Amino acid sequence: MLPDDQTLTEAGLAPHGQGRILLIACGALAHEVMALIRLNRWQHLDVQCLPAKLHLYPDKITQAVADCVADHRADYDAIHVLYADCGTGGLLQAKCQELGVDMIAGPHCYAFFEGNDRFATLAEDEFTAFYLTDFLVRQFDAFVWRPMGLDKHPQLRDMYFGHYTKLVYQAQTNDPQLDEKARQSAARLGLAYERRFTGYGELADFMQKAAN
Amino acid sequence: MADDDEIILSELSDEELVLQMHDDLYDGLKDEIEEGVNILIERGWTPYDVLTKALVAGMTIVGADFRDGILFVPEVLLAANAMKGGMAILKPLLVETGAPRMGKMVIGTVKGDIHDIGKNLVSMMMEGAGFEVLDLGINNSVEKYLEALEAEKPDILGMSALLTTTMPYMKVVIDTMKEKGMREDYIVLVGGAPLNEEFGKAIGADAYCRDAAVAVETAKQFVARKHNQMNA
Numbered sequence: 001m002l003p004d005d006q007t008l009t010e011a012g013l014a015p016h017g018q019g020r021i022l023l024i025a026c027g028a029l030a031h032e033v034m035a036l037i038r039l040n041r042w043q044h045l046d047v048q049c050l051p052a053k054l055h056l057y058p059d060k061i062t063q064a065v066a067d068c069v070a071d072h073r074a075d076y077d078a079i080h081v082l083y084a085d086c087g088t089g090g091l092l093q094a095k096c097q098e099l100g101v102d103m104i105a106g107p108h109c110y111a112f113f114e115g116n117d118r119f120a121t122l123a124e125d126e127f128t129a130f131y132l133t134d135f136l137v138r139q140f141d142a143f144v145w146r147p148m149g150l151d152k153h154p155q156l157r158d159m160y161f162g163h164y165t166k167l168v169y170q171a172q173t174n175d176p177q178l179d180e181k182a183r184q185s186a187a188r189l190g191l192a193y194e195r196r197f198t199g200y201g202e203l204a205d206f207m208q209k210a211a212n
Numbered sequence: 213m214a215d216d217d218e219i220i221l222s223e224l225s226d227e228e229l230v231l232q233m234h235d236d237l238y239d240g241l242k243d244e245i246e247e248g249v250n251i252l253i254e255r256g257w258t259p260y261d262v263l264t265k266a267l268v269a270g271m272t273i274v275g276a277d278f279r280d281g282i283l284f285v286p287e288v289l290l291a292a293n294a295m296k297g298g299m300a301i302l303k304p305l306l307v308e309t310g311a312p313r314m315g316k317m318v319i320g321t322v323k324g325d326i327h328d329i330g331k332n333l334v335s336m337m338m339e340g341a342g343f344e345v346l347d348l349g350i351n352n353s354v355e356k357y358l359e360a361l362e363a364e365k366p367d368i369l370g371m372s373a374l375l376t377t378t379m380p381y382m383k384v385v386i387d388t389m390k391e392k393g394m395r396e397d398y399i400v401l402v403g404g405a406p407l408n409e410e411f412g413k414a415i416g417a418d419a420y421c422r423d424a425a426v427a428v429e430t431a432k433q434f435v436a437r438k439h440n441q442m443n444a
Contacts, residue, residue, distance in 0.1 A: 058405070058406065085376045085406075087376060087405060087406050088376075088406065089376060089379070089406035089407055089408055089411060090376070090411070091408070107375070107376045107377045108376075120377075123324065123377065124324070127324045127325070127326060127351070127378075128326055148285070148286060149284070149285070149286025149287070149289075150286075152286070153240075153286055153289075153290060156286060156289050156290070159289055159293075159329065160329070163326035163327075163328065163350055164326065
């Protein structure tokens, strides 16, 4: 059973210690990764989620992943990294290459959920969109509203979001409550709202390859 | 920082007032900063002294605490907003009274990137340091950058990007400058959260600037070096 989002944010998720292959994932992907493992009965995959709060500190991601690989390399046949570039400016990719571990392609999870090629095409006309995934909709206050200081200084909203035009909720699941929460989040940011169902996108493809 | 409920700015000595303005900038108190600026001007301070001793010195403290992880982006934005209020009063006065000019900069975020918080901070701090800044805003194509360079003939081109997907565009701009034989005419500074020094070197920029304070110091050094070379 998965820990709650607060635990995934602060502490992540430790591996079970069973399985031949380890996936090192962002805590913000824990629900999706575990859902795919359940759906596909990939019992030989084990998962270590790093704290989702690293999303807010991209400069710490590369070292955290490298440390995790070092900690677990001897325990598994293979390790795969379920982080996109995530604002590391190519440093995570370079580190993964150096360590000889595979990493999912893409600039961030919004891109691989949508499909990297499609996302890149959309981005040409959609660079004024602000994206949320299921996790980020659930944790909107913890990952967007409070870290930006908007709970205390709502007057900063337009300094952050003045150039954005819409909020795109990339839905991994069909959940009317999340849809409504995402809509409310868009309203709080003063943005138009669009929901796009992406499912698990290229996350599923990458995990399928990792499982084989 | 300060318990300013009972502080009447106009009753403070110059020295106390400047220190209080540093506190007020730190706390992002725009109204108080505007009041402090007006008081100092009324007391006969030159606009340049108000700018450097009250505002820039205060923002330097904010910048250092941001770099050291004591302050975070929201607090820096509030401080910047307060400084902007003071700058709005000083700008026309600076034009009238004259102030040392350090050089000229054209700056903007690259094509596809709308994130301008860092760029705006750099613009403001560069102006505070005596640079003339032409801010091209967001989402700038190579053509727009080059047009501005040719029209304005600045010392420095500044480019900013927040996204991994947009930062490679800086190289497009620099490569085009090389193709046109104009790269060596300008100092090129780059910045933005996902960038690093290696990236700056790899794309052919003169320097990567980690934050606004570093941008100002780097700009000063490069401009001084450029002027020395011209005078040699």
